[in-house]
Amino acid sequence: MGSNPASPRWVGRPWWVISLTVVLAVLAADQATKAWALRALEDGHVIDLVWTLRFRLTFNSGMAFGAGSGLGPVIGVVALVVVVALLLSMRKTSSLLSVVSVGLVIGGALGNLVDRVFRADGGLLTGRVVDFVDLQWWPVFNIADAGIVVGGVLLVLANWRASRPVPAAPAAPTGVQISAEALSGSPESAEEP
Numbered sequence: 001m002g003s004n005p006a007s008p009r010w011v012g013r014p015w016w017v018i019s020l021t022v023v024l025a026v027l028a029a030d031q032a033t034k035a036w037a038l039r040a041l042e043d044g045h046v047i048d049l050v051w052t053l054r055f056r057l058t059f060n061s062g063m064a065f066g067a068g069s070g071l072g073p074v075i076g077v078v079a080l081v082v083v084v085a086l087l088l089s090m091r092k093t094s095s096l097l098s099v100v101s102v103g104l105v106i107g108g109a110l111g112n113l114v115d116r117v118f119r120a121d122g123g124l125l126t127g128r129v130v131d132f133v134d135l136q137w138w139p140v141f142n143i144a145d146a147g148i149v150v151g152g153v154l155l156v157l158a159n160w161r162a163s164r165p166v167p168a169a170p171a172a173p174t175g176v177q178i179s180a181e182a183l184s185g186s187p188e189s190a191e192e193p
Contacts (some may be wrong), residue, residue: 015090016020019103026107028144029115037142048049052136059128061139076116079109104151111144 041047041057048054062071087104093099112129119127131140 015093015099019090019099019106020094021104022100023107024111026104026143026147027111027114030108030111030147032164033143034111034115034130034132037130041132046134052134054134055132055135056140057130058140061128062133076113079113081110095158095162097154097161101151101154101158103154104147106151108144108149108151110143110146111147 036056037055041055044055044057046054062075067070083106086106090102091100093102113127116127119130121127129142129143131145133142133146136138
């Protein structure tokens, strides 16, 4: 808990406990759903859900939207640098929204990094990321990708909220004098029109 004045005061817990909880939740959900997708969607099986939403297994050796195909090792190193930078930035925050959003981004980055490490067959960080959520009008993605995007949007919102000036309290009207009798609620002050 500590008495560090720079540490967040909400919930009575240090920022890292909340952020780590979010990281682990995203990482667990991501890896569990990817394991399911690998079993349920193998051999080209597609599950249509509603409207254009369907589950269809794909593998991505690049980054978001299939860009950077084959750059897995570079993307993995960049992801590690981003995780470290976000962790360092957390030392200065006192916003619960910032802590949760950073947890989402780190959890998502680690989820895809796990794929690059443990699904590698051609060397360190060369594994392909499992994607399976297919909207058919947006690139196929996974829970880790969703965590990164939602966390990034929330982090921008948290920074915007933190940068807004705090409105000043309204000033007391000038020229108004209140008598001690009016404050005390004496009957004499109540009878005056």
